[in-house]
Amino acid sequence: MNYEIREMLPTDGKRVLEIFQQGIDGGNATFDRDAPTWESWDMNFFRTCRWILEDENENTVGWAALKPVSYRDCYSGVAEVSIYVDNAHQGKGLGTVLMKKLILDSEEHGFWTLQSGIFPENSASIAVHQKLGFRTVGTRERIAKMDGRWRDILLMERRSNVVK
Numbered sequence: 001m002n003y004e005i006r007e008m009l010p011t012d013g014k015r016v017l018e019i020f021q022q023g024i025d026g027g028n029a030t031f032d033r034d035a036p037t038w039e040s041w042d043m044n045f046f047r048t049c050r051w052i053l054e055d056e057n058e059n060t061v062g063w064a065a066l067k068p069v070s071y072r073d074c075y076s077g078v079a080e081v082s083i084y085v086d087n088a089h090q091g092k093g094l095g096t097v098l099m100k101k102l103i104l105d106s107e108e109h110g111f112w113t114l115q116s117g118i119f120p121e122n123s124a125s126i127a128v129h130q131k132l133g134f135r136t137v138g139t140r141e142r143i144a145k146m147d148g149r150w151r152d153i154l155l156m157e158r159r160s161n162v163v164k
Contacts, residue, residue, distance in 0.1 A: 001055055003094065005101050008050035008063060013038035015060040016052075019084045028122045029084070031144055031151070046079065049105045053085070053098055061089040064098040066106060069115060077112040077163065083125075095128045103132060103158070112163040117153040126154065134158040 008016065017038060023029030035041075045065045053062035066079035083098045106114055116134065118125050134156040142150040 003056070003061070003097065004054050005051050005097070006054065008052045008065065010038075010042070012052050012060060012063070013041070016063050016084075017041065019060070019063060019086050022087050023084045026087070027146075028119045029125075031146055045082070046109075048109050049079070049102060049111075051098060051101050051105070053094055055089075061086045062094050062098055064102045066102065066111070066114070077110055079106060079111050079114055081114050081116045083128075090124070095124065096131065099128055099132050107160050107162040110163055112160045113157055114160075115155065115157040117155055120152055120154055126156070129156045129158075132158065 017035040021035040024032050024035060045067045049066040051064045052060050055061050062085035064083045066081060069075055069078050069080050081102060083095055083102065085094045103114065116129060118129065137155045137157050140153050140155055143153055144151060
């Protein structure tokens with residue numbers, strides 16, 4: 001099967017949130033309990049560095065986007081990574097494809113550091129990050145509760161070799 005990456009459009013909002021909800025339902029992608037409205041999602045992510053992955057039938061099967069880690073000027077080149085792939089399309093290397101695109105695009109837009117907070121149980125996400133140059137900065141132990149139990153996250157980051 002062939003896939004194509006294109007820029008995310010406002011009309012993609014419904015499908016982006018459906019795929020995000022799949023990640024929420026899986027229990028190892030995010031602390032979020034429900035997908036937000038499109039308006040809320042749209043406000044929380046940068047307007048640049050938003051990508052859609054489509055299959056050969058133009059069905060959206062994944063997405064990638066960046067959000068600010070802080071609104072302070074000194075952190076203007078630091079962003080948090082979000083990549084989600086439809087459950088039916090996982091295990092095909094599509095997360096890697098989206099991450100490669102996101103890294104290239106982030107550097108074109110002046111981002112010097114990308115970071116991710118990942119549940120230790122999400123081994124597929126950890127593997128993609130490691131393969132593409134992210135390092136584990138540390139473990140945030142018992143950072144928040146989810147369904148009544150404490151969860152850890154690994155904090156991973158990638159420093160650009162292009163943006164200095």
